Amino acid sequence: xxxxxxxxxxxxxxxxxxxxxxxxxxxxxxxxxxxxxxxxxxxxxxxxxxxxxxxxxxxxxxxxxxxxxxxxxxxxxxxxxxxxxxxxxxxxxxxxxxxxxxxxxxxxxxxxxxxxxxxxxxxxxxxx
Numbered sequence: 001x002x003x004x005x006x007x008x009x010x011x012x013x014x015x016x017x018x019x020x021x022x023x024x025x026x027x028x029x030x031x032x033x034x035x036x037x038x039x040x041x042x043x044x045x046x047x048x049x050x051x052x053x054x055x056x057x058x059x060x061x062x063x064x065x066x067x068x069x070x071x072x073x074x075x076x077x078x079x080x081x082x083x084x085x086x087x088x089x090x091x092x093x094x095x096x097x098x099x100x101x102x103x104x105x106x107x108x109x110x111x112x113x114x115x116x117x118x119x120x121x122x123x124x125x126x127x128x
Contacts, residue, residue, distance in 0.1 A: 001027040002105065002117035004098045009122030017086045020122055022098030024079040026105035029112075035102025037074055037081035041094035042121075048097065054081065088126045095121040 008020035020039075024031055038053035052072040053061045060072055071084040081098060098119035105112050 002031070002100060002103045002114050003027060004100055004117050004119035006096065006098050006119045006122035009096065009124045011125045011127065012088055013128050014089055014126055016088050016126070017084070018088060018124060019082055019084045020096050020124065021083075022081045022119055024081075024098075024100050024103065024117070029105050029107030029110070031079050032104045032106055032111070033102075034076075034079060034100050034104075036100070037072075038099040038101070039072060039081070039083045040097045040099055041092075041124075042097065043091075043094040046094075051096070052083065085124070088124075090126045093124060093126050095123050097121045 003025050004022055006020060006022045010018060012018050024034060034056060036053055036055050039051040040048050041051050042048040050063055051066060052070060054072045054074050069086050074081040100117045103114040103117060
């Protein structure tokens, strides 16, 4: 199995910045590669929505209305993805979820492939 653990969620004032992180690990063995890592968010009473994605080669994709304020990055050596959020507004309040697709794990000569994994989320609250 693949485990994703998010961190960094906090209460921040409007106009502030915050960086959330997500570390991927294998329940058995280690991770050899992750194709895509992404962030989604879910506000209270709303469906989960896509925020940003980054491929293993660093190609990024954002939802249009967040371009310019949010930046996704990743550290492949640490199996970690980040989301830098600037000029946060109350409407950015949500639980932010990490997503990984195309994960290869293994131990010794064994390799396992997982299509998708989700983290438990980290809460970002923007309020004065």
